Each structure stands twice: as structure tokens, then as C-alpha cells.
Amino acid sequence: MNSNENTMKKFDEYVVHSYGRYPLAMKKGQGRRCVDESGKQYIDFGSGIGTNSLGYCDEKWADAVCAQVRTLQHNSNYYYTEVQAEFAEKLCKTAGYKGVFFGNSGAEANECAIKTARKYSFDKYGKGRHNIITLVNSFHGRTMATLSATGQDVFHNYFFPFLEGFINVKANDVDDLKAKLDDTVCAVMLEYVQGEGGVIALDKEFIDAVFELCAEKDVLVIADEVQSGVGRTGKFLAGDHFGKKADITTLAKGIAGGIPMGACLMNEKCSGVLTPSTHGSTFGGNPIACAGGLAVLERVTSEGFLEDVERKAELIKTELKKCSEVTSVSGLGLMIGISLKSKKAGDVAKEALNRGLLILTAKEKVRLLPPLTISDDEIMEGLKILMEILEE
Numbered sequence: 001m002n003s004n005e006n007t008m009k010k011f012d013e014y015v016v017h018s019y020g021r022y023p024l025a026m027k028k029g030q031g032r033r034c035v036d037e038s039g040k041q042y043i044d045f046g047s048g049i050g051t052n053s054l055g056y057c058d059e060k061w062a063d064a065v066c067a068q069v070r071t072l073q074h075n076s077n078y079y080y081t082e083v084q085a086e087f088a089e090k091l092c093k094t095a096g097y098k099g100v101f102f103g104n105s106g107a108e109a110n111e112c113a114i115k116t117a118r119k120y121s122f123d124k125y126g127k128g129r130h131n132i133i134t135l136v137n138s139f140h141g142r143t144m145a146t147l148s149a150t151g152q153d154v155f156h157n158y159f160f161p162f163l164e165g166f167i168n169v170k171a172n173d174v175d176d177l178k179a180k181l182d183d184t185v186c187a188v189m190l191e192y193v194q195g196e197g198g199v200i201a202l203d204k205e206f207i208d209a210v211f212e213l214c215a216e217k218d219v220l221v222i223a224d225e226v227q228s229g230v231g232r233t234g235k236f237l238a239g240d241h242f243g244k245k246a247d248i249t250t251l252a253k254g255i256a257g258g259i260p261m262g263a264c265l266m267n268e269k270c271s272g273v274l275t276p277s278t279h280g281s282t283f284g285g286n287p288i289a290c291a292g293g294l295a296v297l298e299r300v301t302s303e304g305f306l307e308d309v310e311r312k313a314e315l316i317k318t319e320l321k322k323c324s325e326v327t328s329v330s331g332l333g334l335m336i337g338i339s340l341k342s343k344k345a346g347d348v349a350k351e352a353l354n355r356g357l358l359i360l361t362a363k364e365k366v367r368l369l370p371p372l373t374i375s376d377d378e379i380m381e382g383l384k385i386l387m388e389i390l391e392e
């Protein structure tokens, strides 16, 4: 009998079936490897969907988190805490923002961005300028507002009515943008690299046009960097690749190394918009998450770290292009999408699991989000498994 089965049976009995899960139970991890309950080992090219940015149980990160657990695990946001202050300062200075609101997930960070954009506009222009442009094929989260913002029809089922006030524009279509960017719009929200939508970077010309048109009309730009932020693409923010700084940038996934946290960063213009009792979160800015976040920030901003992420990304791309089944490689840095000639991404992911490699999919592509700390040897080991599957 598969020794994962007890866990799976209990899980399936008591946990709501809202995910399609692979038939195994993960037990522990170290570095870039994890082990299931049967003792089978996996090399990790998915990092918990980009959350475990430093891999599993990184020593300095774990020390920082454990020390915080033993000092002050939580208090309410009615009081100040040093660790939240330190993290906020370092995050704002690193990212180039004036202020930050902390939540607990990507969707929450985006909810904050949506509320901030609408209130910014209401404060300055009054009612009627509440619409937010989002892009076709985007993904912004699973709450009602962020689902409504998400520009994919497959997400707009069952849960009617969705929120009003989101207008979809075709990605990279400047004419469509111009036609819809009227005086009812307060913000344009985009992912520089559409992640769940298939790991597709937006065109630089389109991004330039968004920033230019928005600046003319005092419309805010919101960059959803929940997946692409905190070093994932080889720059601290993916916007840095395009020389752009959005008015609001949201972060989550990798920000605290695998502890739930979301952050909504705001520039000078937006940082005064949310006033007492207009927004809040019981757990937002939790000290444990902030301690984890500080450990991640220290590593990601250390000398040569981001350059190394870019170098490793190039290594992976160069290797993948040698494979005849690979038709193209998309994305930025260690946010990688692989288009396949004839194989199905889902089948490849299943077979990779059999052979001890964790990978992800996005739409019809294989998606890789390896831990930022992955070594060259681990990259080559994982790619060997992946390319063998692809070439069969």
C-alpha cells in the first residue's frame, strides 16, 4: 500500500475538493528537494507556486522565523511592532515606494490596490470615475473583486453577480486601450508577465503606451507583481526590466519565503489615500511573516544575487532550446513558460512527478518557477529528467 494513502484518505474526507491534487502527500523539504510520505524524493522546479523563494527551510530564514515565534507571534494592528517597521522600511526602500499596506495573500494585496485606486479618484474627482481596466488573459485572484478583475471568461461562472467596474482591454493592443481609457477610468491594472495566463511578457511598446496615456489623464497604473516580484525575474520588480514604476505595485507569493503575506506598495501620490478605518486586516503584517520577509529581502538584495538569478534563467533557456519538443521558451528570469510541439503539459507534469521532479503548468505550457536559490547542478539534474520525458 502507498504510504501516502492515510493522509490522502483523511484529506479527501474532510478538506473541500476545490483542487485537483496529485496523489501524494508531501512530508518535508530541505533546500531544493522535498520528500513525500513514502520517502520518495523530488527536485523542486515549482517552489510551491513561487512562494518558497529561498527553497525549503533555509537556515537563516528558519532561524529568523523561529526567533520571532518565540518573541511575539502576533498582536493587532492597533499597536506598532518593530519587525513590521523594519520590514516596511526595507521593502519600500528596495522597491522604491513611499508606503505599504500588508495583507495575507495576493488577492488581498490586489483588493487593497483596487480600493486605493477607487478612493484616490473619488477623493480627487468625486463619483463616476471608478472603472478599472484589466487585460484579457490576466489573473488577479479568487476573491469576488479580484475574480471580477481577472480577464478570463472561464473564471466568470457560478458566482454571479460579479463586481461592476472592470473593463477588459486586449493585451498589447494600444488602440483597444485608447478606445476604452475614457473619463470613467481610475486605473489600469496589469501583470508585466502574465503568469497563470501562460507566462507571457507584455510588449514594451504597450507598457510604454499604458504609462504615457495614464500619466496624461491622472489614471493610476497598478502592477500586479504577486508572481513576478521580489527577484523572481532577475530584477527586484519585473517593472525594472521595462524602466517603469507603477503608482501601485502588489506583491505576495515569494515575499516571505513561504509564509502567507501580501503587500500593496504605493507611491507618494497614493500613500495618503487610505485613512483610519477605510481598510484593514487582522493578520496583515503579522510579525512572523515580516520576519520571514526580512530574511528573504536580505538574501535577494545581497551582492550578486539577482544577477545570478538572471544567469541561471539563461542557463535553463539555453538548455531547453536544445530539446526538439520545445517550440519556444517564454517569460522573464526564473518565471519560465515552455511551449511544446506535440506533448500535453499536464501529461508531462504527471510523468515528471513519477520521476522525481516537481513542475507546474500554465494554460497549454509547462511552467517552471524554481526556488531563486537553486544551484546549477540542481538545474541540470532537473532538466535532465524533464528533457528525457520531452524527447520520448
Ligand SMILES: *Cc1c(COP(=O)(O)O)cnc(C)c1O
Pocket (backbone or CB within 6 Å): 104, 105, 106, 107, 108, 110, 139, 140, 141, 142, 191, 195, 196, 224, 225, 226, 227, 252, 253
Ligand atoms: C497567484 C496570483 C494572485 C493571487 O494570489 P493569492 O495569494 O492566491 O491570493 C494574484 N495575481 C497574480 C499575478 C498571481 O500570480
